[in-house]
Amino acid sequence: MTAPEEDPDGYFAPSLAALCERFSGSVLGVVEDTENGHRRYAGLADLACPVVSVARSPLKDPEDFLVGQSVVFSTEALLRGRGDIPSGRPALVVGFGKLGSSIARLLHAKGVHVTVFDIDPVRRAQALSQGFTVARDRETALAGAGLVLCATGALSLRGEDFPHLRNGAYVATVTSSEDELDLDGLPNVYSRADAGEHITRYQTTGHYFYLLNEGNAVNFLHGASVGPFIYLVQAEIVAGMHMLSRGDLAPGMHEVSATDRAAIAATWLNYFDR
Template sequence: MTALEDFEISRAEAFFRRVTGRYAAERGVSALVITHLLGERPAFLRAVGRMAEVAAVLPKPKSIDPAAMEEITGQMPVDELDRAAFADPGHALAYLESRAAGQPVVLLDVGGYFAPSLADLCGRFSGQVVGVVEDTENGHQRYEALGASLGKLPCPVFSVARSPLKDPEDYLVGQSVTFSAEALIRSRGDILQGRPAAVIGYGKLGRSIAAMLHARHVGATVFDSDPVQRTQAMSQGFRTASTLAQAIAGAGLIVCATGNLALREDDFARVANGAYIASVTSSDDELELEALDGLYVRTASGPHVTRYARTGHFFYLLADGNAVNFLHGASVGAFIFLVQAEILAALGTLAAVGAGPGSLEPGLHELDATERSLIAATWLRYFDGTP
């Protein structure tokens, strides 16, 4: 992946200093940071370090830039991230004790990794779980479901997943997913044009993907389990399907953009011969691939393209079912700094109030509109392209 130029790093650092300068550094607070460790991420992690003691960085395994990993490993503790291990309350608690025993700690999450064990962490940790900051819609839904099952979340959870500051990132991620899917299809000597597409999920990413496919002159059919989303897709000129089976029937490209389980075992049998399947997130979230073990033979069919075949049926899976855009850096330019700044502001808010008297109520929280406006105005000063 291409390294950032020195001036780009300096500009990002200056922006983050301006944002973090509005919050008092709380050296008594620790932070565990789950993150996509991409090329621009060290500047963000150093900003986190100005607001809290970074107990550990946990890079998402499918999105690690080697140069960024080398840089951060020399500055902060870095540990391996394992979703199954963090889903075990005993393991999660032991890990937290090993890194931040007795400390107030904020958990920075990307995808709800801490959700399965959060109640145990809040109730049994020797320190204090001050709160969580969650970045993704998938993670937002995991914490929302946890709160519903418990009756109340065990601590404050700041979500930036539905923030207007995340809209530019979501739009550009959808563009990058389409770009990467097309690049892999072309690596086989194939093209997008001439193969109808199905977009499963019409949230912010799905909308962007459908729009990009339309711009590439590829007809797309949209399916979303929410009828409201389907009406929106129809109003924007897309064909819609009332069932998943209808959407994928005859599709030459299927893009899963639900953030949840999109294709189950029975659904794969309905995939057209020669179709390509791509995902916007982890294969664990979108695709029931384990159910295909023993049913299909897997063979490599080009860089990051796997052919699944059984008698009379075959299809291609891109990037092993993981977020296809990370193969090409998943870059959204400087717009990613808007989201990272909101994460920093949420961290600063949690660190300032702590877990004692005057702390935030347990439950889902969002940054208020005034704070978001200040972040956007500051971002424009650094990144609007004017001299």
Template sequence: MEGPEKARLDAYFRRITARFPVDGPISLLIITHLLPERPAFLHALARTSTIAAVLPKPRSISPEAVQEVRRAYAVHDLSRAMFADPVRALEYLEKNAPSHDVVLLDIGGYFAPAITTLAEKFSGRIRGVVEDTENGHQRYEALEELPCPVFSVARSPLKHCEDHLVGRSIVFSTDALVRTRGDILTSRGACVIGFGKVGRSIAHNLRAHDLRVTVFDSDPVKRVQARSQGFRTPPSRTEAIHDAELVLCATGNLALRQSHFEALRNGAYVASVTSSEDELELDALDGLYQRTPVGDHLTRYEVTGHYFYVLAEGGAVNFVHGAAVGSYIHLVQAEILAATAALSRGEYAPGLHEVPSPVRQTIAQVWLDHFDR
């Protein structure tokens, strides 16, 4: 990022934090993609709050970004296991933010399994959670009762721009990795599993690249929507992937389990839009398939009579190329800042919440003032 771009982004975030100030001292535990643009967002958070720890999501870490962030904040390794056990999660929180008022910034519902224990037994106070993704939104929504307010930006209109561009970046990176084998996707059959905002963008972008696109979603309403937009929509996942030469998974909820891999055609490429642990049950293939790296970010899975390729080790394939979506990412980051400020005031009851429409309109106008030039 060049000097003028950094100055523009800093000015933007300063206006956002001035417009949505934090009320009183709070500490943040931040799960994040640590990509090149992310330090500026973290510095904006640090202007109004104390960053107790940054937990980068595996496989979405820029070495340059993590080096910069480590100079200013504590950076810890992240795994699902560390917050799946409520006792372990509580110990972590007590070690890093004892007796503090805490807001948890989440991407993918990592804190969801332990949130009740954290809210009830932590020596400080959990002000709430801000969740960034649809996958995480569903994890919190699935809990019988939320013990604190959870702000979700996953379904915000401001995120639609990002979701559309993520779909484009997924198709770009998939095509680029396939080409490293001297192969191309044009005119092939593709299956998109999941027809949410990102899956919809992927399906349309694949079709624009002259692929024959099939869509499967477990929600019959979304299958109807896909069908109305001209996509083939088989009634079962197995049928949808059976003849596909490319399978792109966009559910965030284990799109492919062990039995589904057996149904893949020989030579199929498999890619994901999110973490492999959320989308692909690859661990179930241990001892069954031989794994052989056949290029950068490309692994061949083979058993007698059957083989397929997994891109980016099953992680979000667009992170191979930085997952860039331009300045539109700063719309969502501003909404996260606004949600954090709202939680600091302690005015919200336990449950799922969204940032009010007037707040989003303010963010959009500030963004236009800084980036629509």
């Protein structure tokens, strides 16, 4: 039997059934550690094998917070490279999940006025309770934002959304351009040109905006390091692989037990919290 496979972002999801059929008896299952991948697998009508997801584990919370820090750091570094800063630019955070809420709080701490847009009414209520302005519609929010950070793990901006961006707005994402941005749908009247290191200027008559890192995760430009906290997630991935190696899980979504998570956290604390 093959080893269980870790699949960040759920790229195997569309072909999972075909893979399991092609390698019948050899695929133990999949371990998924991203929210985007979790959604892709959970959205399948039938799973051909077990999928152990650590995407929504509480052990990922420290990583998500620190990734939010690195996103804000990298965004600010790119702006400063052009002689600009986030302060004074109203920011829009699209998506108020773990990453989006972390980014919103960190921007607020830097004195940036933050507006949040999320399609989930529960998350909108959470954002409002934390003191953020909550946008009622996407177009109005985009028109008022000088900095747009996309953190949904899904499609944040459609092709028709880009013309609504405020002139000179910066756009950054926390995942990849193919997940967050429909750049192929951007009206073909826009031309593109380099506007600095890892910054692309999109322009048409009367309108322009800047895209950071070609729409890919901006924090990867500076290492995206989260220090030893990554070992919490990696240990849970190993625990998920161990679950699959037993061969007794039915096809479907699974997660590591609370008991195993507590053991991982206790071991981590014993080593790093000295």
